[in-house]
Amino acid sequence: MGEWRAYAALFGGRLRSATAYRTSFAVELVTNAAGTLIDVVTVFVLYRAAASVGGFTLDEALMMTGITAFAFVLADLTVGNIDQLETYVRTGRLDAVLVRPLAVLPQLMLADLPLRKLMRLAVGISVLGLALGRNDIDWTPARALLLVSAPVSGAVFFGAIFVLSAATAFWWVDSGKLGHGFTYGGRDFTSYPITVYGSWFRTAFAYALGFGFVSYQPALTLLGRPDPLGLPSWAGYLSPLVALAAVSVAAVVWRSGVRHYRSTGS
Amino acid sequence: MDALDASVPAISPRRPISASVATFRALVGSGFRRYATYRQATLAGTFTNIVFGFLRCYVLLAVAAGAAGGAPGGYDARQLATFVWVGQGLLNVVGIWGWADLADRIRTGDIVADLVRPISPVTAYLAADLGRACHALLTRVGPPVLVGALFFPLATPSRWQTVPLFAVSVLLAVIGSFACRYLINATAYWLNDARGPLAFWTLGSGVLAGLYFPLRLLPEWATVTLWVATPLPGLLQTPLDVLIERDPPALQAGLVALQAVWAVVMLALARWVQRRAERRLVVQGG
Amino acid sequence: MIEMRELRKNFTVRVKAGRLRREKREVAAVDGVSLSIARGEMVGYIGPNGAGKSTTLKMLTGVLAPTSGEVSVCGLRPVPQRTRLALRIGVVFGQRSQLWWDLPLRESFRLLRHVYRVPAAEHAARLRRCQELLDLGDFLDTPVRQLSLGQRMRGELTAALLHGPEVLFLDEPTIGLDVVSKQAVRSFLGELGRAGDVTLVLTTHDLADIERLCRRLVVIDHGHVVHDGTIEQLHARYGSRRRLVADLDTPLPPGFTLPGATLTSTEADGHRVTFTLESIAAGAAVAALVGAVPVRDLSVVEPEIEDVVARLYTDVSGAP
Structure with a gap:
């Protein structure tokens, strides 16, 4: 239990640091919320030009955008700042983390917790709510469960992607924005029906990396639409398993990353 | 005074123009070399640009396929693909994001070292930024355009004047972008911490410059307002529209002229703000 | 520990x-x-x-x-x-x-x-x-x-x-x-x-x-x-020596030696001399010097660790 109190204290410290400059923090809160809004506005703008994109209407696409927006925001808020690992490795600040009596990953997460992204959560939930309002969903207990499990699993999945991307820095310090291709790129990928993507690109992102199960498959199942790409409707319920697999891979990679850091230093 | 000045690199009306050019060129070179050292980061950034190129290209092509007449915003599929892939390259040349050097120097007080130099900070930073842009032009544009051309049919210019107009438009985009970023950074003179304005800029500039979608997809009143009332479309949308010949020749040239007006206005504004800030520093002693 | x-x-x-x-x-x-x-x-x-x-x-x-x-x-x-x-x-x-x-x-x-x-x-x-x-x-x-x-x-x-x-x-x-x-x-x-x-x-x-x-x-x-x-x-181990620095009224007579010490520098027209003490105690050296020439002021300087370590680094680095 002592450890939890320690983490709670770190969280409290982060909270007080973030609010040390109130005006700056307020501006960042608003700006960040607007950031998520822009992703959604983009979807609306594109649908202004075409009634159907990739065989889906705006309302159907919003279901995917909504699940992604909520899931990504949740992940970004909790583990998003792990991409600062690069700086920690480069400057050797990771050493200072390693001499504390706590695990490395939660320390890093809590030390930089991006509270400025808090308002994004509201935007993410609103988009999902909007999508639910604009679609006529035939509610069943399974679908109700899916409405909860899909965003949560999506968040866990994105969290794993954040950790995996950040862990690149253990081996390649100058990997810079490489990870953004998968974190923010993954968010963009899952904001649209995956039918829009070319076949090899889709196969790589949706099935090999697993992004297809974040929002596309659950949205189809919620909407009761058959998958034009041929997966059965129960594929929509696979997101927790996919998330679990991603977390396992991320855990292994993270651990071997820390081990690698310890054998090579910065 | 002139004898004293001769030993220090300076750009001032009292020195022969050739010396000023040499100083400016040296500063451009230093900007170029600084970025040339980030070889691995360049590689990683290029990879990310390419991933986003695929994402945006596929989505826009799907929009084109679903649009009435197959030409959303007046672009056909080839033009859209070109817009995306050249845009992914140009993004780094124009460099709309990720420049907080000036704000950091103001915050830490290092800016004083820039102020005692016999050259205006605006000029010095502009030169360094042009060097950075040259480096990006050589390293960051080729790969995404090449990948784009391999996977998608791209549009090629059909008018002779498109190529020189595009070159001018890119230069104006770099200058315009620099001036905007300079102004955003300069808020640190008054706020001490430019994080808020910088976040605001990062957010607004991408979408309003046409990175996420071509601005012509917006309602016409919004498009026109953006073009006339803000410098933002001049950062990315204008050079791309020029390259893919979205508009007839007269409008094509007109857009570049408008872009030039905005670049000059923003640069003048940056100089004015810098002078105000210096006067303030002198009066208040930092 | x-x-x-x-x-x-x-x-x-x-x-x-x-x-x-x-x-x-x-x-x-x-x-x-x-x-x-x-x-x-x-x-x-x-x-x-x-x-x-x-x-x-x-x-x-x-x-x-x-x-x-x-x-x-x-x-x-x-x-x-x-x-x-x-x-x-x-x-x-x-x-x-x-x-x-x-x-x-x-x-x-x-x-x-x-x-x-x-x-x-x-x-x-x-x-x-x-x-x-x-x-x-x-x-x-x-x-x-x-x-x-x-x-x-x-x-x-x-x-x-x-x-x-x-x-x-x-x-x-x-x-x-x-x-x-x-x-x-x-x-x-x-x-x-x-x-x-x-x-x-x-x-x-x-x-x-x-x-x-x-x-x-x-x-x-x-x-x-x-x-x-x-x-x-x-x-x-590295042969650091204390030094005796003395200000004299008149320069040392020619051929002057201090047994067990070597004259390492002469400054100010011979009015300031420095001896490095090899095999003589500081007290004995002071007594010997004061007995031989008129001394205005003197001090015993401890060896500088910087010198020793600098020497140490060059020694080691020079070794194969």
């Missing part, structure tokens, strides 16, 4: 070989170091840049895993038992802060109490002691980012001690500090050492730190320990 046996750390570096080819090569940063440090000892760990000081310190604190050899601190193996060890050691990295940048110093201390799970009463007692000795009172409520380097270092020292560590590792604790802060840090560490319940290992560039604080001096170069002993032993 600390045991190292045949401790070794290799790094792989890529060296350019030809225009495009790069070769991997193993370089030993720490090359078979064996040391044993007892409870309450104060050990100075010095060496030129890149000698392996920081690498050793990182292996002792569980940041780096050794390539081979054994290491134990407080009876624990640093890497596998990192979190348990962390509760029993304190670490100050001169350049890397343990404090919360945007929070008042007092808040950082409070957070560390939770991180290290220290009972409130113990924590308060230790903080009170540090506050007294390091004079923290004036800036306890100042955010860390507004502290001067010296004040911050005093904060870092406190932060490293609040959980009552058995061993305190200090990496360049006085680097970049002004004279007054250096003095404050040194006298605090001295006090800590005299109390005798903390084992202290410090790396430094500033040899004055060592002279003031450490009875034991370990010199490392190219990954090897080249000296392990007291400062006096170092002087004895």
